[in-house]
Amino acid sequence: MTRWVRFCADDEAIRMGRLADGHIAEFRGELFGESYATGRSFAIDAVRLGPPCAPGKVIALWNNFGELGQKLGKAPPSHPLFLLKPASSVIGTGAPILRPARYAGKIVFEGELGIVIGKRCSNVSIADAAQYIFGYTCVNDVTASDLLAENPDFAQWTRAKGCDTFCCLGPAIATSLDWSQARVVTTLDGVERQNYPLSDLIFSPVQIVSHLSGDMTLMPGDVIACGTSLGVGSMKPGSSVCVTIAGVGELRNTLAG
Amino acid sequence: MTRWVRFCADDEAIRMGRLADGHIAEFRGELFGESYATGRSFAIDAVRLGPPCAPGKVIALWNNFGELGQKLGKAPPSHPLFLLKPASSVIGTGAPILRPARYAGKIVFEGELGIVIGKRCSNVSIADAAQYIFGYTCVNDVTASDLLAENPDFAQWTRAKGCDTFCCLGPAIATSLDWSQARVVTTLDGVERQNYPLSDLIFSPVQIVSHLSGDMTLMPGDVIACGTSLGVGSMKPGSSVCVTIAGVGELRNTLAG
Numbered sequence: 001m002t003r004w005v006r007f008c009a010d011d012e013a014i015r016m017g018r019l020a021d022g023h024i025a026e027f028r029g030e031l032f033g034e035s036y037a038t039g040r041s042f043a044i045d046a047v048r049l050g051p052p053c054a055p056g057k058v059i060a061l062w063n064n065f066g067e068l069g070q071k072l073g074k075a076p077p078s079h080p081l082f083l084l085k086p087a088s089s090v091i092g093t094g095a096p097i098l099r100p101a102r103y104a105g106k107i108v109f110e111g112e113l114g115i116v117i118g119k120r121c122s123n124v125s126i127a128d129a130a131q132y133i134f135g136y137t138c139v140n141d142v143t144a145s146d147l148l149a150e151n152p153d154f155a156q157w158t159r160a161k162g163c164d165t166f167c168c169l170g171p172a173i174a175t176s177l178d179w180s181q182a183r184v185v186t187t188l189d190g191v192e193r194q195n196y197p198l199s200d201l202i203f204s205p206v207q208i209v210s211h212l213s214g215d216m217t218l219m220p221g222d223v224i225a226c227g228t229s230l231g232v233g234s235m236k237p238g239s240s241v242c243v244t245i246a247g248v249g250e251l252r253n254t255l256a257g
Numbered sequence: 258m259t260r261w262v263r264f265c266a267d268d269e270a271i272r273m274g275r276l277a278d279g280h281i282a283e284f285r286g287e288l289f290g291e292s293y294a295t296g297r298s299f300a301i302d303a304v305r306l307g308p309p310c311a312p313g314k315v316i317a318l319w320n321n322f323g324e325l326g327q328k329l330g331k332a333p334p335s336h337p338l339f340l341l342k343p344a345s346s347v348i349g350t351g352a353p354i355l356r357p358a359r360y361a362g363k364i365v366f367e368g369e370l371g372i373v374i375g376k377r378c379s380n381v382s383i384a385d386a387a388q389y390i391f392g393y394t395c396v397n398d399v400t401a402s403d404l405l406a407e408n409p410d411f412a413q414w415t416r417a418k419g420c421d422t423f424c425c426l427g428p429a430i431a432t433s434l435d436w437s438q439a440r441v442v443t444t445l446d447g448v449e450r451q452n453y454p455l456s457d458l459i460f461s462p463v464q465i466v467s468h469l470s471g472d473m474t475l476m477p478g479d480v481i482a483c484g485t486s487l488g489v490g491s492m493k494p495g496s497s498v499c500v501t502i503a504g505v506g507e508l509r510n511t512l513a514g
Contacts, residue, residue, distance in 0.1 A: 056313070056343070056344055056345075057343045057344070057345070062411055063410065063411065074410050075410070077408055077410075077411070078408075079407075079408075079416075081408055081410075081411040081413065081416075082415060082416065083340070083341075083414075083415050084314075084340075084341040084343060084415050084419070086313070086314045086341060086473055087313055087314070088313075088314070088473050088474045088476065089473065100471065100472065101380050101471065102380065102471040122421070123358050123359065150336075151334055151335075151336075151338055153320065153331050153332070153334075153338075154319055154320065154334070154338040154412070155411070155412060156338065157340075158339060158340050158341050158415070159336075159338075159339065159472050162341070162472065162473050163472060163473055164379070164473055164474050214357065214358065214359040215357065215416050215419065215420060216343055216345050216346065216419050216420055216421055217345045217421050219345065
């Protein structure tokens with residue numbers, strides 16, 4: 001399994017590379033196309049990781065885990081339910097989550113599996129969908145939850161989830177992952193708050209990609225956040241949230257304050 | 258008032274220019290920065306217009322006109338209500354609207370005013386918002402309306418409005434427009450279906466930009482579709498919809514069939 005990262009070293013250039021044993025082997029070229037090793041290696045502690053890709057769109061699913069759906073009393077949907085988070089909301093591991101200046105309410109973490117699209121796809125079948133998945137990352141789908149039901153006529157999903165810094169991605173993209181055996185573990189200030197199996201997904205990654213590719217063209221670098229399960233909670237100023245998926249790594253972000 | 262367009266001529270290069278008297282004066286450089294006239298002129302009939310900008314995100318408002326809100330029995334919101342349409346949904350005037358391969362239901366047109374952002378902005382006041390508006394365009398906010406209420410637990414705004422070709426923009430960006438005196442006129446196969454005054458906006462353009470800039474950073478080229486009013490309706494295969502705002506021009510798209 002390869003783990004791809006993007007990073008900044010001694011300058012502000014955005015570099016990419018493969019992560020192994022605490023070092024990054026630098027690559028040049030296209031993350032979703034041809035690339036080659038430069039021969040340079042960087043110690044992971046000497047660089048700043050960025051988001052592992054630069055998605056044009058982030059599609060975030062709701063009600064995609066059996067256990068959470070049951071708790072909320074919601075029937076499993078017949079098609080993935082989703083909203084979009086804008087590119088302006090994306091940050092990488094280590095970057096601070098910022099409270100919106102005009103919002104004083106609760107800010108909630110949601111640990112999730114992220115699918116990273118590798119090739120443009122439209123109307124693909126479930127059988128063909130796997131070849132369009134480049135890999136997997138961790139997502140913290142941060143939410144200004146008091147906004148969701150503020151208006152009685154219109155659930156404000158986009159507004160609540162679209163703020164700058166509210167889409168934490170990383171630390172890496174793992175190009176192969178047996179998601180069916182993996183778990184999403186989220187800690188808040190070191191205390192475990194989520195630990196759920198991806199086998200409880202209502203729509204699996206290939207089903208998600210197939211369905212969504214019928215709704216809109218998916219592009220290389222687009223990210224699909226697969227939805228969350230039990231255990232979401234709110235963050236205080238200074239709270240550190242870590243989303244871990246074994247094989248992908250630890251996505252760690254702190255709410256500024 | 259300047260009207261900016263993007264277009265293709267004899268090759269596939271995307272060019273930009275200023276429209277006047279049936280001709281386009283070509284410019285090079287940055288649409289939202291420095292640009293200069295090349296001295297070349299193209300007859301409008303000899304080129305294919307594209308979308309007048311390439312938005313990273315399109316923010317589409319709901320319930321932003323008094324008359325339509327009253328008809329639907331919805332109270333005016335206290336903050337703009339919105340969803341995102343992805344970049345993959347954008348087309349220009351003259352390009353066909355395509356029915357999604359997996360959707361057999363109603364496809365609805367919605368004629369709207371579009372605000373085009375000219376400068377990155379975050380948390381701007383209403384008083385300062387005007388300087389971030391580059392200009393205005395026409396929008397047909399196409400909607401697969403049968404999807405909206407398909408799931409009882411989650412209104413599928415993004416899915417219904419995010420399909421490829423469902424965000425028609427153009428024909429031009431008018432850099433100044435007295436929107437308070439303008440009307441949005443939409444025809445279906447030549448028959449007028451919408452003709453509403455922009456003075457009926459609940460949130461004006463500067464109010465919208467100020468509010469939304471508090472929710473997320475707005476970037477040059479981002480488009481805000483201001484919502485629609487009375488008279489939306491459905492299209493049949495071959496139906497041609499024309500959205501006109503005097504000073505901006507005619508945005509004309511046909512549903513393929």
